[in-house]
Amino acid sequence: MNIPIKRSVGLAIAGIAAVGIIYACAGQRTATTNLVTGDAASKVYVAPGSYDEFYAFMSGGYSGQVSVYGLPSGRLLKLIPVFSQFAEDAYGYDAETKPLLETTYGFVPWDDSHHPELSMTDGVPDGRWLFINANNTPRIARIDLTRFETDEIIQIPNSAGGHASPFTTPDTKYVVSATRFSVPIPNTDVAIDTYKKNFKGTLSFITADQPGKMDIAFQILMPGYNYDLGHAGKGPSDGWFFFTSYNSEQANAKLEENASQNDKDYIAAVNYKRAEECIAQGVAKPQAAEYVHNYFDPSSRTAKSEKKTSVKVINPTDCAGVVYYLPTPKSPHGVDVDPTGEYIVAGGKLATVIPVHSFTKLQKAIADKAFDKTVDGIPVLKYDAVMAGEVQKPGLGPLHTEFDGKGYAYTSMFISSEVVKWKLGTWEVVDRIPTYYSIGHLMIPGGDSKKPWGKYLVAMNKITKDRYLPTGPEMAQSAQLIDISGDKMKLLLDFPTIGEPHYAQAIPASVIKDKQVKFHKLAESTNPWVTKAEADGGITRTGKKVDIKMIAIRSHFAPDNFEGVQVGDTVNFHVTNIEQDWDILHGFAVLGANTSELILQPGETRTLTWIPKGPGIYPFYCTDFCSALHQEMQGYIRVSPAGSATKLMANVSKKTQAQLAEANKEK
Amino acid sequence: MSRLPRVLLALASGLLLLALPLPLWRVNLVAPQYPEGLGMVIDAHTVRGATENDLGNINKLNHYIGMKAIDPAAIPELRVMPWVIVGLAVFAAGVALAGKRTPTLVWLASFAALGAVGMWDFWKWEYTYGHDLDLAHAIIKVPGMTYQPPLIGSKQLLNFTATSWPASGTFVLALAFVLGVCALVVTRPTRRVTAGEPARATRAARMVAA
Numbered sequence: 001m002n003i004p005i006k007r008s009v010g011l012a013i014a015g016i017a018a019v020g021i022i023y024a025c026a027g028q029r030t031a032t033t034n035l036v037t038g039d040a041a042s043k044v045y046v047a048p049g050s051y052d053e054f055y056a057f058m059s060g061g062y063s064g065q066v067s068v069y070g071l072p073s074g075r076l077l078k079l080i081p082v083f084s085q086f087a088e089d090a091y092g093y094d095a096e097t098k099p100l101l102e103t104t105y106g107f108v109p110w111d112d113s114h115h116p117e118l119s120m121t122d123g124v125p126d127g128r129w130l131f132i133n134a135n136n137t138p139r140i141a142r143i144d145l146t147r148f149e150t151d152e153i154i155q156i157p158n159s160a161g162g163h164a165s166p167f168t169t170p171d172t173k174y175v176v177s178a179t180r181f182s183v184p185i186p187n188t189d190v191a192i193d194t195y196k197k198n199f200k201g202t203l204s205f206i207t208a209d210q211p212g213k214m215d216i217a218f219q220i221l222m223p224g225y226n227y228d229l230g231h232a233g234k235g236p237s238d239g240w241f242f243f244t245s246y247n248s249e250q251a252n253a254k255l256e257e258n259a260s261q262n263d264k265d266y267i268a269a270v271n272y273k274r275a276e277e278c279i280a281q282g283v284a285k286p287q288a289a290e291y292v293h294n295y296f297d298p299s300s301r302t303a304k305s306e307k308k309t310s311v312k313v314i315n316p317t318d319c320a321g322v323v324y325y326l327p328t329p330k331s332p333h334g335v336d337v338d339p340t341g342e343y344i345v346a347g348g349k350l351a352t353v354i355p356v357h358s359f360t361k362l363q364k365a366i367a368d369k370a371f372d373k374t375v376d377g378i379p380v381l382k383y384d385a386v387m388a389g390e391v392q393k394p395g396l397g398p399l400h401t402e403f404d405g406k407g408y409a410y411t412s413m414f415i416s417s418e419v420v421k422w423k424l425g426t427w428e429v430v431d432r433i434p435t436y437y438s439i440g441h442l443m444i445p446g447g448d449s450k451k452p453w454g455k456y457l458v459a460m461n462k463i464t465k466d467r468y469l470p471t472g473p474e475m476a477q478s479a480q481l482i483d484i485s486g487d488k489m490k491l492l493l494d495f496p497t498i499g500e501p502h503y504a505q506a507i508p509a510s511v512i513k514d515k516q517v518k519f520h521k522l523a524e525s526t527n528p529w530v531t532k533a534e535a536d537g538g539i540t541r542t543g544k545k546v547d548i549k550m551i552a553i554r555s556h557f558a559p560d561n562f563e564g565v566q567v568g569d570t571v572n573f574h575v576t577n578i579e580q581d582w583d584i585l586h587g588f589a590v591l592g593a594n595t596s597e598l599i600l601q602p603g604e605t606r607t608l609t610w611i612p613k614g615p616g617i618y619p620f621y622c623t624d625f626c627s628a629l630h631q632e633m634q635g636y637i638r639v640s641p642a643g644s645a646t647k648l649m650a651n652v653s654k655k656t657q658a659q660l661a662e663a664n665k666e667k
Numbered sequence: 668m669s670r671l672p673r674v675l676l677a678l679a680s681g682l683l684l685l686a687l688p689l690p691l692w693r694v695n696l697v698a699p700q701y702p703e704g705l706g707m708v709i710d711a712h713t714v715r716g717a718t719e720n721d722l723g724n725i726n727k728l729n730h731y732i733g734m735k736a737i738d739p740a741a742i743p744e745l746r747v748m749p750w751v752i753v754g755l756a757v758f759a760a761g762v763a764l765a766g767k768r769t770p771t772l773v774w775l776a777s778f779a780a781l782g783a784v785g786m787w788d789f790w791k792w793e794y795t796y797g798h799d800l801d802l803a804h805a806i807i808k809v810p811g812m813t814y815q816p817p818l819i820g821s822k823q824l825l826n827f828t829a830t831s832w833p834a835s836g837t838f839v840l841a842l843a844f845v846l847g848v849c850a851l852v853v854t855r856p857t858r859r860v861t862a863g864e865p866a867r868a869t870r871a872a873r874m875v876a877a
Contacts, residue, residue: 519720554727555806579727580720582703628731629806 043483044493046073051513054445056458056506057116057130058479060084063499064111066132066143071445071456071506072481074495082141082150083111083134087596091150094598095572095607096527099305100294103137103155112136114502115165115229119208123170123234123450127511131166131175131208138162140175140206142214144298146515151296154214157289157311158185158202164230164243168208170450174217174272175208178227178243185221186289195252199224202313203243203323205272212295218275218284218312220323222268223376224250226259229334229400234450235341237359239273242344246331259331260350264383266325267335267346269362278319284312300526301604317377324366325375326357327383334400334441338409338424339450343388345409347398354398354411356427358388389427394420399440400503402447404454404484410447412439412459419459419482421489433489435480437463444484445506453508457482457489460501467494477501518582520603527605529574534558539650546571548637548650551578552586552600554627557620560635564648567615567641573598576605587623590637597623612639672850676763676771679850682843683756687711687749689836692789694816696725698826708834709789711748713739732814732825733805734796744788751781752840759847768854775847782844790818 046052052070055077060067064084068077085092085101092101092109101107111134118125130143138156143149156162161180168175182199184190190198201222207215225245233240248265251258278284289311296303316323326344332355334347344357362381364370370385397415404410408430411420417438421431441460445453459480467478476496483490522532531537531549537559539548546569551558557575565571575588577600589597590610598606612618622633640646692709695717705725706717714737716722726736739745755778762770797815802808809825816822816829823829 581724581727 038490040483040490040492044072044074044481046070046075051509053509054453054456054506055509055512056443056445056504057118058460058497058501058504059113059116059132060498061114061477061500061502062112064113064134065499066113066116066130067498067501068148069495069497070509071458072492074479074481074493076498078148079498080143080148080150082132082143083108083113083139083153085109085596089599090596090606090608093596095609096302096605097296099303100150100153100296102292102294102305103139104157104290104292104307105137108137110136111139113141113499114163115167116503116505117166117168117175118505118507119172120168120170120449121172123238125446125449125505125507125511126172127507127515129172129208129211130505131168133162133165133177135161135163135180138165138177138179140166140177140208140214142208142211144211145512147298147517149296151211151298152214153294154206154216155291155293156204156206157216157291157308158187158219158287158313159204160187164203164227166206166208167230167232167241169232169241169272170234170238172209173207174205176230176232176241176243177204177206178202178222178230180226180228182224182226186287192252195224196250199250199252201225201227201245203227203241203268203270205241205275212297214293215308216291216311218279218314220270220275220314220316222316222323223248223378225265226255227268228332231335231337231448233337233341233359234339237337237341237344239271240359241270241272242326242335242337243268243270244328244332244335244346246333262330264327264329265331266380267328267332267344267357268378269324269326269344271322274322275314275319278314278322279312283318284314286310287313297526299524300528301520301606302527315377320377321366323378324362325378325380326362326386327372327380328355328357329353333398336401336403336409336448338403339405339452341450343424345401345411347400347411349397349399349414351398352393354391354394354401354422354427356388356390356424357386361388362386389425391420391422391427391429394422394429395432400442402442402444402457403452404444404447405452406454410442410444410457410484412442414438414440414462417461419457419489421484431487431489433482433491435459435461436467436478436494437461437465441501441503443504443506445508453506455483455485456492456506457484458504458506460497460504462500464496468496518602519580519584520601522576522578522580522603525576525603525605527576529572529576529607530605531574531576532578534578535652537650538652539564539648541569541648544569546648548573549576550574551576552588552622552633553578554584555622555629555633557588557622557633557635559650559652561651562636562649563638563640564646565612565637565639566644566646567612567639569612571610571612571637573608573610573620574605575600575608577602579603584626585624586626586633588620589623590620591618599624615639615641615644669853672771672854673763673766675846675850675853676759676774679843679846680756680759680763682839682846683752683759686836686839686843687752689839690834691836691840693717693832693834695830695832696827697830698828700826707737711752711836712745714742714745715739729814731806732812733800733802733808734814735799735801737796742792744792748785751785755781759843768851771847771851771854775844775851778844778847782840786818793818 054071056069066080081091117131119129138159142152144151156177159179160183162177163180164178166175179201182201184198185200203220205217226247228244230243246265247259294305328346329351330348332346333349336345365381365385370382371379395413395416399412401411422429439459443458461478464475464478481493537550579602593610690708694707697704821830
């Protein structure tokens with residue numbers, strides 16, 4: 001049969017529609033009737049062997065990771081482990097990557113990742129790196145997009161909850177982090193009800209444009225509110241950063257009610273160029289604060305953790321003009337700057353309007369000193385003096401806004417569960433589309449940058465209910481792809497997502513797809529335990545520590561038999577995948593190990609640490625189906641009782657055997 | 668000998684030297700799991716992978732069928748071949764200077780003979796690698812199967828399609844040979860010019876020049 005693709009897709013749609021009608025008639029699904037119109041299927045169909053147009057990077061929320069999807073197909077391409085251990089590839093389990101999850105609280109195996117941000121050049125995503133924040137134990141990670149791997153994590157001191165993070169300046173000089181939970185700074189043992197007196201917030205600026213050198217440039221000490229989200233200015237507002245805050249009531253209990261009293265909270269407008277001036281003038285005081293900086297060196301493929309002890313803190317009372325407050329209704333959540341850099345849109349989650357501030361008016365209000373009052377040295381500008389307009393009756397629960405670069409803004413409405421499209425400048429609502437259900441963030445590729453690629457919009461929803469086949473009480477989260485290329489928004493696709501995506505970013509595939517590393521050059525490896533050739537493996541003992549160096553190649557390990565290990569030893573298997581070809585991975589696991597397997601990329605060395613519990617023979621094997629003889633890729637290690645006379649042995653080359661015999665003789 | 672054949676022979680000599688650093692032959696291997704392919708390039712002086720690790724990866728795969736590792740150091744002809752080409756170039760230059768028909772013929776004959784020997788030798792190495800298998804240690808043994816890639820064209824070897832084709836260097840060498848043949852054609856055998864004949868000779872020369 002030779003049915004043209006278009007026709008068969010059409011038939012499929014007709015079939016789906018028919019099934020939908022049957023369901024609707026049967027009264028099984030009432031919430032969602034005929035949603036998809038026209039040729040949605042062909043718009044999201046990416047033929048086998050073809051590529052998606054965009055990479056989308058979605059935060060993993062409480063999975064702590066980043067998931068990478070292709071758009072418009074909604075196909076999952078990869079999970080990038082960032083803040084949570086990932087047994088699938090040993091991230092956070094093996095000696096090489098464990099230091100990445102070190103903090104001043106010790107090893108933290110999990111976090112809550114919220115907001116991915118692509119690095120930018122001149123306000124446009126450039127595809128070098130992706131940053132993402134840890135919300136619970138405040139940290140920021142940098143992911144390298146030539147390898148899709150976490151390379152660097154910095155902890156944020158003087159912060160208890162890193163939600164407004166890691167939004168990026170147009171030149172990626174800084175990424176930011178603001179405290180969601182105010183606490184005493186430095187953190188001390190005080191009565192909780194002394195909140196108003198003792199609790200403070202901080203806005204941190206972290207240098208981000210050099211791999212391996214992320215550091216806290218400075219922090220601004222702020223009144224003890226909850227700082228929620230942020231975005232950098234651009235164009236005329238370049239040099240400024242905007243952060244929303246709520247709980248200006250400074251409640252310390254039952255915030256649901258007590259922090260929803262004031263008509264308006266604030267957007268903090270930070271002039272970070274002014275902050276740099278104050279630092280140059282020596283205004284910022286170095287303050288003792290412990291935090292760690294973890295870096296995964298790409299040449300040794302090994303992470304190191306270093307502790308830092310001091311941070312520069314600016315008090316706004318000592319640096320006039322560094323921060324202004326813009327009154328904003330009501331408990332604002334998102335703050336988003338339009339592509340021209342003129343409009344600052346707030347998502348007042350309890351507000352009945354979407355307020356938009358004007359950067360031009362903000363500058364004039366500052367010049368005119370149009371202040372209502374001053375809070376802890378921070379002037380509060382008059383709302384009417386900075387407001388550009390309000391979008392009337394947008395819906396309920398506005399949260400976040402993205403832009404299409406054609407003069408329109410799209411705001412997510414959590415409570416009324418919809419996306420609302422409105423026009424910048426006239427503030428009129430021009431279209432709305434329902435989402436399923438309760439949308440949180442929304443994302444347009446480049447939609448928070450100077451140059452959005454305004455073709456698609458992804459809605460990331462908080463509630464899934466009946467969107468997919470049910471899978472018990474807990475289900476995947478739900479995302480929706482919406483076509484925004486025309487006047488009317490059109491729903492194209494539902495797809496399930498990992499963890500709970502908050503924000504996401506996307507970039508045309510062409511920007512990064514040809515920069516991908518295919519293997520690590522073995523000759524250039526600086527890993528201290530690398531084994532570069534089959535004959536170079538072996539076994540050595542240092543007290544109760546046994547180090548095994550071995551290689552993996554299709555389809556064997558070398559050496560693959562070891563003896564002389566005793567109960568009470570700690571055995572480190574340093575396995576090097578000496579393949580030099582794309583996508584030829586090997587794995588390594590040993591019976592009874594209290595840790596994850598290893599997955600070895602071509603040319604890399606990783607270490608599995610094993611403490612054998614009793615005498616016997618333990619097999620190990622390759623866990624990644626690498627080749628036709630994968631099932632033969634195995635070996636044995638013999639464990640003898642403590643104090644046994646069994647000699648150290650590895651079935652290696654004659655030369656290495658001679659060296660081993662010599663070492664055994666000396667004992 | 669007139670000027671034209673000398674120029675042609677001098678050009679042929681230059682082309683021979685030009686071919687020296689160019690790849691002579693290319694063998695491509697494509698399989699379901701190698702859509703991007705693996706490639707092997709034969710230069711006058713060595714055998715190498717088309718990309719950095721191709722030869723190593725081909726050898727890794729070949730160990731399954733018991734094929735010896737392809738090692739340029741184990742092929743002595745690769746150390747002779749550049750000198751053969753240089754020799755032919757010097758010879759061509761000499762013939763151009765001499766400007767005689769017989770030396771041109773001798774040069775062409777040696778070029779053809781050496782070319783034929785080279786091709787035979789290449790085929791012989793392919794035969795040796797494809798047949799001389801270490802069956803005691805081979806992992807994949809298919810009864811009756813050998814793995815000789817074709818000299819020219821395509822052939823299925825288990826999951827790989829091997830395609831072998833001359834590369835730029837060989838085309839340059841062939842062009843040098845063709846120029847030599849042209850030089851021979853335009854060089855009339857030396858004989859006494861008799862009355863009535865000059866017109867024909869001049870016409871022939873004019874035709875070639877055109």
